[in-house]
Amino acid sequence: MSSHYLGFIWYRSLAQLRSESARTYLGYLWWILEPLLYLMVFYIVFALVLNRGDENYVQELLVGLVVWKWFDSSVRASMDVIHQNAALIDKVYIPKIVFPSVSVLSNGIKFGLVLALLLLYSILFGSGASMHWLALPLLLFMQFLLVYSVSCLVAAITPFLPDIKMIFDKLMTLLFFLSGIFYTAESIPESIRGYFLLNPAFLLIENYRDVLIHHQWPSISAAAYICLLSSIVLTIAIIILRRFDRIYPRLIY
Amino acid sequence: MSNALIELRDVGVCYRSRNLFGGTREFWALNKVSLTLNRGDTLGVIGRNGVGKSTLLKILADIIRPDRGTIETQDCRSTLLSLRVGFLNHLDARENAIMAGMLLGLSRKEIESKLDAILDFAELQEFVNVPIGTYSTGMVARLGFSIAMQIDPDILLIDEILAVGDENFRQKSSQALRQRMQSDKTVVLVAHNEQVIRQLCNQVVWIEDGQTMASGQADTVIDAYNSFLAEKQAVNAS
Numbered sequence: 001m002s003s004h005y006l007g008f009i010w011y012r013s014l015a016q017l018r019s020e021s022a023r024t025y026l027g028y029l030w031w032i033l034e035p036l037l038y039l040m041v042f043y044i045v046f047a048l049v050l051n052r053g054d055e056n057y058v059q060e061l062l063v064g065l066v067v068w069k070w071f072d073s074s075v076r077a078s079m080d081v082i083h084q085n086a087a088l089i090d091k092v093y094i095p096k097i098v099f100p101s102v103s104v105l106s107n108g109i110k111f112g113l114v115l116a117l118l119l120l121y122s123i124l125f126g127s128g129a130s131m132h133w134l135a136l137p138l139l140l141f142m143q144f145l146l147v148y149s150v151s152c153l154v155a156a157i158t159p160f161l162p163d164i165k166m167i168f169d170k171l172m173t174l175l176f177f178l179s180g181i182f183y184t185a186e187s188i189p190e191s192i193r194g195y196f197l198l199n200p201a202f203l204l205i206e207n208y209r210d211v212l213i214h215h216q217w218p219s220i221s222a223a224a225y226i227c228l229l230s231s232i233v234l235t236i237a238i239i240i241l242r243r244f245d246r247i248y249p250r251l252i253y
Numbered sequence: 254m255s256n257a258l259i260e261l262r263d264v265g266v267c268y269r270s271r272n273l274f275g276g277t278r279e280f281w282a283l284n285k286v287s288l289t290l291n292r293g294d295t296l297g298v299i300g301r302n303g304v305g306k307s308t309l310l311k312i313l314a315d316i317i318r319p320d321r322g323t324i325e326t327q328d329c330r331s332t333l334l335s336l337r338v339g340f341l342n343h344l345d346a347r348e349n350a351i352m353a354g355m356l357l358g359l360s361r362k363e364i365e366s367k368l369d370a371i372l373d374f375a376e377l378q379e380f381v382n383v384p385i386g387t388y389s390t391g392m393v394a395r396l397g398f399s400i401a402m403q404i405d406p407d408i409l410l411i412d413e414i415l416a417v418g419d420e421n422f423r424q425k426s427s428q429a430l431r432q433r434m435q436s437d438k439t440v441v442l443v444a445h446n447e448q449v450i451r452q453l454c455n456q457v458v459w460i461e462d463g464q465t466m467a468s469g470q471a472d473t474v475i476d477a478y479n480s481f482l483a484e485k486q487a488v489n490a491s
Contacts, residue, residue, distance in 0.1 A: 008352075015352055089316070091335040
């Protein structure tokens with residue numbers, strides 16, 4: 001992709017965020033309020049109602065939710081993104097990968113803000129900062145790769161099979177429950193824990209907890225696994241998007 | 254070296270409709286179209302509704318590729334004139350103009366330097382800071398048209414848009430377009446108005462049912478097309 005389109009992705013992402021906040025009275029405040037409310041819901045259910053967990057539970061829950069959010073919002077936004085831009089695609093050539101890229105970037109910017117708040121929370125009320133936080137760029141890179149690859153893949157497939165959106169939607173819900181967001185690896189029976197470790201989202205969240213809460217370095221094997229798997233998915237997605245770059249305008253009308 | 258910017262030979266585009274229970278239906282929007290577009294030409298495309306004129310423009314704009322036939326192009330950028338490329342209703346004219354300009358191939362710096370010219374031409378300077386969602390249809394069209402006029406593609410593709418806005422602006426926009434067509438710019442024009450085609454185009458292609466029926470000198474092709482229409486009408490009447 002040329003630098004011209006990278007510039008466009010950046011401008012379009014910011015424009016979309018501005019456009020979104022222009023639609024509400026509170027505007028940019030929602031960038032913080034919305035995730036806060038989201039976190040509050042899970043806090044009420046799991047920490048208060050179900051009265052789960054030990055001293056670290058709230059922080060573990062928050063890390064899980066915050067990390068999940070970028071993945072969830074980007075992938076869901078990408079499902080329909082080529083179709084939503086049908087009017088544009090019909091008028092001017094644009095590499096279709098631009099659209100999931102905008103979804104990932106605009107949601108990534110929001111995620112960055114929430115992550116900063118999470119770090120602040122960890123320092124003030126959680127387990128505090130440590131030198132292990134230096135591994136954060138690596139975690140962010142892994143996360144970006146995972147989010148971007150799956151977003152591109154769903155964006156590439158749904159125009160051919162619009163019905164599959166329903167399946168993807170439910171799969172995301174399933175994945176939410178399987179990714180250890182409101183529980184940790186230790187709480188899974190050992191007999192089935194191995195299967196959970198195949199889920200890159202699960203591994204990613206566990207790695208974030210290791211670094212942010214348990215003051216450990218991330219697992220290199222998990223990092224390698226996530227990067228490898230994401231790279232394969234991303235390659236497939238890019239091949240599809242490029243191969244059908246000039247077919248997509250004919251699928252949507 | 255030949256002067257042809259784009260040469261299409263026997264180009265066909267097939268749309269397939271999908272439905273598990275209805276089977277696949279094939280529809281050839283374009284069947285066998287050939288044309289040559291030379292540098293500096295103003296090429297008119299005529300034909301009845303639904304014969305594939307807009308599909309042809311999409312091929313020339315490199316938005317879609319045909320299923321069969323060959324295209325030979327020289328390295329050139331062709332742009333379809335459209336009145337709202339990627340506009341977001343909640344943003345103002347400036348932001349939308351930058352976005353549209355980038356989509357049409359300008360760098361951010363280039364489009365920013367042309368902003369004033371765009372807003373002046375569109376006569377929207379006093380509405381710069383309001384979201385375009387509050388604009389009237391005509392105002393949005395004026396903005397879109399003014400942006401398009403600042404883009405200078407190698408080939409400009411026009412699908413029936415010959416003027417926009419109110420009476421005053423229609424004259425101004427029509428004049429701007431005519432100026433461009435009469436200069437040595439390369440233009441492809443789809444229009445139903447025969448007078449316009451005769452006036453502006455030096456070459457005309459007539460498409461019927463996805464096929465090139467005739468191409469060449471404007472007057473010759475238009476006359477052939479007219480006698481074809483008259484014949485059709487006579488058949489229908491009897």
